[in-house]
Amino acid sequence: MMNTQTPVRDVAGGHPRIWSVLERFGIDYCCSGGQSLQAACAQRGIPADEVLAEIAQVLQGPNSGPDLGRLSLSELADYVERIHHDYLKSELPSLRARLRKVIEAHAAEHPEVVELGQIFDDFADEMESHMMKEERMLFPAIRQMESGGGGMPLEGPVEVMLAEHRSADMALARMRELTQGFTPPEDACNTYRSLYQGLADLDRDMRRHVHTENDILFPAALRG
Ligand SMILES: [Fe+2]
Ligand SMILES: [Fe+2]
Numbered sequence: 001m002m003n004t005q006t007p008v009r010d011v012a013g014g015h016p017r018i019w020s021v022l023e024r025f026g027i028d029y030c031c032s033g034g035q036s037l038q039a040a041c042a043q044r045g046i047p048a049d050e051v052l053a054e055i056a057q058v059l060q061g062p063n064s065g066p067d068l069g070r071l072s073l074s075e076l077a078d079y080v081e082r083i084h085h086d087y088l089k090s091e092l093p094s095l096r097a098r099l100r101k102v103i104e105a106h107a108a109e110h111p112e113v114v115e116l117g118q119i120f121d122d123f124a125d126e127m128e129s130h131m132m133k134e135e136r137m138l139f140p141a142i143r144q145m146e147s148g149g150g151g152m153p154l155e156g157p158v159e160v161m162l163a164e165h166r167s168a169d170m171a172l173a174r175m176r177e178l179t180q181g182f183t184p185p186e187d188a189c190n191t192y193r194s195l196y197q198g199l200a201d202l203d204r205d206m207r208r209h210v211h212t213e214n215d216i217l218f219p220a221a222l223r224g
Contacts, residue, residue: 002055004048008040009033009215014068017058019208025051030207031169033215068216073146076217077139084209085131091202092124098195106192110185112178119178120199123171130164133157134213142221158218165210172203 002011012018012029022029027040041048068076099117107114137157144151176182182200184193 002037002052004038004041004052005036007034008037009211011037011055012211012215014070014212014216015059015065016068016208017065018055019211021051021054021058023204023207027051028207030211030214031166033211068212073217073221074143076212076220077142080209080212080217081135081139084205084212085135087205088127088131088202088209091198091205092127095120095195095198095202096124098191098198102192102195105189109187116175116178119171119174123168123175126164126171127168130161130168134161142217145221145224154221158222161218162214165214168206169210172206175199176203 008022008027008029012022012033019029025041025046026044027037027046032040037051038048041051068079071079099113099120103113103117138154138161141151141154141157145154179196179199182196182203184196188196
């Protein structure tokens with residue numbers, strides 16, 4: 001049973017409904033997920049009991065949603081590809097295009113969008129190659145291992161993926177910083193607003209994506 005001393009990533013577990021609660025409170029369950037719920041709440045000035053009470057509430061009722069921790073490894077890999085990789089593949093090019101327009105029109109009065117564009121471009125390029133490695137090498141190896149077919153050792157490739165997740169997390173942190181938490185300026189046009197909304201959605205989706213791989217799929221695959 002979870003309590004205030006449970007690490008945030010274990011509180012989050014495989015329950016998207018719990019993720020939503022943590023997101024609402026602004027608690028990072030992904031790359032800072034190693035700290036206890038108590039510590040994460042103290043940092044944000046939130047009573048940990050309140051968070052636990054909300055979590056208990058969303059888990060009640062017949063419709064408490066999926067528990068990804070119950071999926072097989074192959075099902076989890078399929079889920080990540082269907083939910084997160086497909087999302088990135090459709091969203092990254094459209095965000096790139098919006099960013100370009102915003103830079104062209106607003107770099108003079110809002111120079112921070114230039115650095116935002118550079119960080120985003122590097123992030124998008126890295127994520128595209130990262131997903132390709134997962135889809136072509138790591139996930140097939142995980143599926144093969146689960147079906148009893150042996151296959152390549154997973155430790156090395158998983159280490160590389162973890163390092164790339166950390167680098168993506170740093171890029172997102174810099175994007176949050178440059179945009180005051182994705183808050184558009186008062187005078188922002190529609191494209192500008194839709195760009196920042198899109199980046200905020202990307203940030204949330206990446207936490208869910210990386211948490212699912214780092215804390216559910218990869219540890220289970222390494223346990224074999
Ligand atoms: Fe992925
Ligand atoms: Fe990944």
